[in-house]
Amino acid sequence: MSRPEPSAEDAGQTVKPNLLAAFSLGHGANDLVPIGMFLLIPGFGTAMGLSPTEIGLLFMIHSLGGAMAYLPAGILVDHVANRGILLAATFFWVGTGYLLASFTDSFWAFAILIAVANTGDSAWHPLATGVLVQMHKTRRAYALGMHAIGGHVSGIIVLPLCGLFLAMWDWRLAIQVLVIPTFLVGCYFLVIRHKVPRHITSRPTRGDAAAIWRTWANRAGLRVIAILIFYNMGLFAIITMTPLFLKLNHNFGWIETAMAMAFMMLFGAVAQPWTGKISDNIGRRPLIIGGNAIAAGAALTAWASTSIALTLMALGVALTVQVAIRAVLLASAVDHAGGREGTSLGLAFAFMDGIAASAALLAGWVGRNDLANAFLLASGFSLLAVILAATTPKTAPSVAEKLTV
Numbered sequence: 518m519s520r521p522e523p524s525a526e527d528a529g530q531t532v533k534p535n536l537l538a539a540f541s542l543g544h545g546a547n548d549l550v551p552i553g554m555f556l557l558i559p560g561f562g563t564a565m566g567l568s569p570t571e572i573g574l575l576f577m578i579h580s581l582g583g584a585m586a587y588l589p590a591g592i593l594v595d596h597v598a599n600r601g602i603l604l605a606a607t608f609f610w611v612g613t614g615y616l617l618a619s620f621t622d623s624f625w626a627f628a629i630l631i632a633v634a635n636t637g638d639s640a641w642h643p644l645a646t647g648v649l650v651q652m653h654k655t656r657r658a659y660a661l662g663m664h665a666i667g668g669h670v671s672g673i674i675v676l677p678l679c680g681l682f683l684a685m686w687d688w689r690l691a692i693q694v695l696v697i698p699t700f701l702v703g704c705y706f707l708v709i710r711h712k713v714p715r716h717i718t719s720r721p722t723r724g725d726a727a728a729i730w731r732t733w734a735n736r737a738g739l740r741v742i743a744i745l746i747f748y749n750m751g752l753f754a755i756i757t758m759t760p761l762f763l764k765l766n767h768n769f770g771w772i773e774t775a776m777a778m779a780f781m782m783l784f785g786a787v788a789q790p791w792t793g794k795i796s797d798n799i800g801r802r803p804l805i806i807g808g809n810a811i812a813a814g815a816a817l818t819a820w821a822s823t824s825i826a827l828t829l830m831a832l833g834v835a836l837t838v839q840v841a842i843r844a845v846l847l848a849s850a851v852d853h854a855g856g857r858e859g860t861s862l863g864l865a866f867a868f869m870d871g872i873a874a875s876a877a878l879l880a881g882w883v884g885r886n887d888l889a890n891a892f893l894l895a896s897g898f899s900l901l902a903v904i905l906a907a908t909t910p911k912t913a914p915s916v917a918e919k920l921t922v
Contacts, residue, residue, distance in 0.1 A: 537660070539709060540645050541667030546702035547607060547641045550615045550695050552672040554579060554631065556679040556775055559760045560688040561627060569761055569888060573881020575628055576757045577874045582632025583639035584871030588863040590640035601710030604644050608703025610637030612696040619692040639870070643863035648713060650851055661844040662793030669786025669840060673779045680775025732854050733864065740909055741853045742868050744805065747902040748846055749873035751812055752839040754880040754895035759832055762888040767825055781833040785840025793844040801849040805906045808842035811835075813899035820892040828889075835895070 550557075558579065562572035593603060614634025621627050649660045675695065682691035732738055756778075763769040763777060796804050815835035822828045850865035876898065880891035 536712060537649070537663055539706075539712075540649060540664055543604065543608075543702060543706060544641065544645060544664055544667035545671035546699050547611055547638050548668040548671045549675050549699055550611065550692060551579075551583075551635055551638045552668070553675045553679045553691070553695055555756060555778065556676060556683065556760055556771070557688050557691060558631075559764070560679075560683045560691070560771070563764070564688060565622075565624065567624070569758070569765075569881040569884050570878070571624070571881070572761065573757065573878040575624075575631075576753075576877035576881075578628045579631045579635050580753070580870045580874030580877065582629075583635035584867045584874065586636035586639040587643055587867035587870070590643045590863055592863065593644065599710075599713075599715060600644060600648055601706070601713035604641065604713060605703055605706035605710050607637045607641040607644070608699050608706060610634070610640070612699040612703065615692050616696050619689045639866065642866050646847070647863075652714065656794070656797050659790055659794045659797055661847050662790035665789045665844050666786060669782060669789065672782050673786060676775045676779040676782075677772070678775075680770075680772040683771040683775075737909075738853060740905055741850060742864075744902050744905045745846055745850065745865055745869050746873050747898045747905065748805075748809060748839070748842075749869040750876035751809070751816065751895045751899035751902065752836075752843075753873055753876035754891050754898060755816060755832060755835055755839070757877040758880045758884055758888055758891035759836075762884070762891070766888055777829060781829075781836040782840055784833075785837040788837070788841035789844050792841045793848065796845045796848065801845050801852065802906060802909070804842050804845045805849065806903055808838040808845075809899045809902040809906065811838045813896045813903060816892045816896035816899060820889050820896065832892070835892075835899075839899075 554576075558575050559572055561567075562575065567575075590603075593600075597603065611634055614630055614637060618627055618630035618634060621630065646661055646664060649664055652660075678695070679691055682694065733742065759781075760774050760778060763774045764771070769777070792804055792808075812835045815831045815838075819828045819831035819835065822831060846869070847865055876894070880894055883894050884891040
């Protein structure tokens with residue numbers, strides 16, 4: 518009698534290149550409009566005459582909407598067999614929500630619709646990354662970094678397109694054009710959904726909830742959460758206010774602003790798999806401390822500088838290292854949890870993009886008189902992440918170090 522074949526996660530098998538490519542493509546298509554929102558929200562705001570604080574509020578609501586989906590999606594990836602159909606559904610949720618938002622003139626209708634749309638994109642992340650880390654147990658950060666390339670390449674492409682569309686048309690038509698690839702890739706995922714490894718189904722239990730509580734409601738777990746939050750608050754403060762800073766403080770056009778943002782994110786996107794691979798070998802701590810320290814110094818330089826060239830260079834350095842270490846931060850959350858990869862990633866994304874979303878509102882408020890003040894705020898958040906990571910006790914050799922931070 519033949520033995521049954523082990524599942525992908527039981528065997529810990531490596532992700533097949535074609536599936537990894539599909540997930541990277543899916544990440545890019547799902548992120549297309551949400552990343553475009555870094556320019557489209559300011560485009561909506563300037564068209565409606567909103568203040569930096571109100572624009573920061575829109576960013577916060579957009580991110581909070583997404584944060585609501587992270588944990589439920591993370592739980593689903595650990596307990597639902599057919600993850601392929603769930604992944605496919607996210608594209609249609611995202612595309613429909615943003616498409617509806619393009620037809621409104623109301624601040625609150627726009628805010629609610631983009632928040633609802635972002636829940637679909639947010640659901641993709643723990644679903645997709647949960648599948649990947651289950652299939653790629655020995656090189657989690659590398660797999661997460663390869664997945665992240667799709668999102669960041671998407672950003673590098675979509676930001677110049679958004680600048681061009683805003684210069685030629687307006688924010689409405691820009692959204693309506695950008696949702697087309699999202700719908701098309703959704704159709705592609707409907708076709709390949711059966712290739713996504715199935716999972717042994719189980720229902721969430723009280724024991725699962727208790728285990729999650731024990732994992733995170735302790736000093737080490739809360740420290741990991743705090744590092745994730747302060748890291749992303751530093752990133753949010755810069756990435757949400759830089760377009761407004763360039764446009765309002767230095768009279769950049771939409772195309773110039775978009776090109777600057779895309780260029781700033783380029784090197785971080787390319788570096789993610791390699792920083793992930795390095796952290797798989799030497800531990801997460803050195804990259805988390807070093808990356809946040811560089812970001813803090815660069816953001817402080819951008820705040821203090823009176824030269825636009827130096828400011829752009831400093832902002833580019835800050836965004837590069839913040840983007841480059843994102844997969845390392847996510848892997849540290851999975852390392853700490855030890856299991857329940859989807860749920861752990863759902864929690865990590867929820868804290869990173871949920872609580873940290875308040876940084877957009879705070880950055881808009883501190884920048885109400887001078888938007889450069891947002892960079893001083895970002896520097897402080899990154900510095901707090903450095904302090905927390907540097908003061909985390911080492912518990913033993915490299916593997917234990919990975920599990921701690």
